[in-house]
Amino acid sequence: MNRRDFIQKTSLAATVTGILPKVQAPTQKPASRVRLGFIGVGLRGQSHLQQALYRKDVDVTAICDIDPSAVNTARKMITQAGKKEPAVYAKGPEDFANMVKRDDLDGVIIATPWEWHVPMTIATMKAGKYAAVEVSATVTLQESWDLVDTFEQTGSHCMILENVCYRRDVMAIMNMVRQGIFGEMLYAHCGYQHDLRGIKLNNGKSNALGVEFGEKGYSEAKWRTQHSVDRNGDIYPTHGLGPVAHWLDINRGNRMMYLTSMSTKSRGLHKYIVDHGGQNHPNAKVKFALGDIVTTNIQCHNGENIVLVHDTNSPRPYSLGFRAQGTEGIWMNDGHTIYLEGISPKEHIAEPDAAYLAKYDHPLWKKYEKEAENAGHGGIDYFIFRGFVEAIKNKVAPPIDVYDAAAWSAVSPLSELSISRGSSPVEIPDFTRGKWRSNKRIFGLNDEY
């Protein structure tokens, strides 16, 4: 018996006996407080830290970062909020391994460069803590399997922090999909269409105008830009895929079967460097592998198609480009329109979507609107953080799980593979190993989290 078979069999047995993985129903009285550690307290980590400080039921026990200024800022945020000074782990890139072993931690938030996500998440899970990892969770296909295998070995949960799943409009649309308002689902369009040129390239001191990256770059430009040098594929797929996966019950009665990806030429980043740094700037010689626009088409088991766009190197308005379409209607985020057969008053004429989004507002948003708004960042960061914390308190699986993290993130390396093979179709592994057929929905089930 090989390792995969062994894990699969033991995991199935575990599910049957109810020991492993932890199931949705709480087995004990909920904890009143949750103790969290943070790996990565740069800009994104600080944003999560702010959510932690906003909550009265969360203690921040420890923080970890290799950047002293990030550590200082985070410490100040914590003490200025009147909380206890956290333990600090800043002794080199592997110090996180020491932090996750602490006894006074229930969960760990990981907001670090992508290539560190999986080592840190696995260390957290192996230490018996809940792991929350930023998007994308994984960079390679093997890493997606590693997350799943670690979960099935340890029973420790891993939640991918895909905050867009909680966007108010996409949750209202999910509500409508589940109530059958769109009929049988056929099609979804989504993506990450966000001009990141000023993030990938900056002046090295702030996100102010500049053409530096890598060693000389600031914040994400230090590491994120290199992915655009090395890789051609949808390198940031989950903001679009997460919400769509919930509409289509991916991993729960449905799954992604195969994909094709195609990419345009690469122009935007080079042009930005030349426009703002001149032809003679050393970075004008850098060759970027990433095509400016990458389109990925995904075939689902139940016959729906997903079209996913990655578009981050060009001047454009921010848009995740959502479209939900079924046999009885269509919603489009761009233009904010909806058309529902037999409901919309004029045949074949779209309506503004606002009244529908209000009518089908998700119970979670209805209940926690005020808290979400007070917590800042448009509310979605409040909800994704809340989901993680409440899962820990209730000792249950989080509302977005390791199979979601594995499958959504895997689209990234698979799209690279497809492009490298001239847009050939590439199989998407079934990370649930068949359990998608019987797995039930876990996201957005009620007004709790």
Add this chain to the structure above:
Amino acid sequence: MNRRDFIQKTSLAATVTGILPKVQAPTQKPASRVRLGFIGVGLRGQSHLQQALYRKDVDVTAICDIDPSAVNTARKMITQAGKKEPAVYAKGPEDFANMVKRDDLDGVIIATPWEWHVPMTIATMKAGKYAAVEVSATVTLQESWDLVDTFEQTGSHCMILENVCYRRDVMAIMNMVRQGIFGEMLYAHCGYQHDLRGIKLNNGKSNALGVEFGEKGYSEAKWRTQHSVDRNGDIYPTHGLGPVAHWLDINRGNRMMYLTSMSTKSRGLHKYIVDHGGQNHPNAKVKFALGDIVTTNIQCHNGENIVLVHDTNSPRPYSLGFRAQGTEGIWMNDGHTIYLEGISPKEHIAEPDAAYLAKYDHPLWKKYEKEAENAGHGGIDYFIFRGFVEAIKNKVAPPIDVYDAAAWSAVSPLSELSISRGSSPVEIPDFTRGKWRSNKRIFGLNDEY
């Protein structure tokens, strides 16, 4: 030397000596009148006939159809317009072959079921007349080659009547693309998104509600619906592709290299039959091959990607879904928005497109707006018809040519092939046999046609 090589060589030689194919510069004084024949005077043919009757420089010499009621309606239209009674060819499905041989014809308009387009077009070209053929021009890949070969053998022109090429907004966008307003082009989205359920299925007497097609259907339902039974692919690609091909200079400095297609499950037509005809209607047993939504991704030689959607079996607003994107801006038809770097007043915020569409209104529309509006059908049928007639009068190549007809239409069988191979990439032939490298633009060059 095989036939293709022979044709290629002789054609190249002909181009050099200027005999064949006819070139853009007129060789004689323009004719003052044009004599046209019509093959197919059903609903679409009548629409073109109306354009012919609107013009003072066109005589309708002959009409051909196997449907007596269509012939009667067309004759009445002609005589009621005060024109001479046309010769009628209605003796069976091959009678068109007799019509095209008449001496008093300069050009022939072909608006018949798709599978008849190529035999009729080839007969017209071989008889030395200009052929204008409705969309799609061809159904199979071989037919696309046959059109090209016939043109190169005879020197007779073939124009595909892709009226959307003349839509005012897409011509303004073309104008902007050619002036570099979007920078270097990267991406285009387009398609045919039109609820045709009431066209593909009707009561057999009119387009009124019903679930009949084939023998028992009315008008296009008689033949068009069968394509949805037999074929899974983008079976109607040119309304989207035509305008985009002009933006991207396809066949003229650029070409389509390969494509992938993916399709959703097929639900819409069966559901419509059951909803309106009941489970026990015989057509409820029909299996439709056509997926409700087919998405085709096209890689272009110059590095642009085209995403093309076919969506005709679901309730939805009409939209051709145009998007034009370059290194310096993006236009989207859905939502009517535009964003141009350094021009739009707020960074990353889209503007309404109306002012730009007005500013870059194409000279042709500026000059002939009144005539186009008077001629009805939103103007685009006026312009496509004008293009054909003016080419004949000036004895030059039409503004949309046989290579356009061949390449745009070929996406249809190639998308079927890709889907049948699990979305594998499929090469798109170079119908220009290398001439795309030096061919110059022919469409929308001035304010004439």
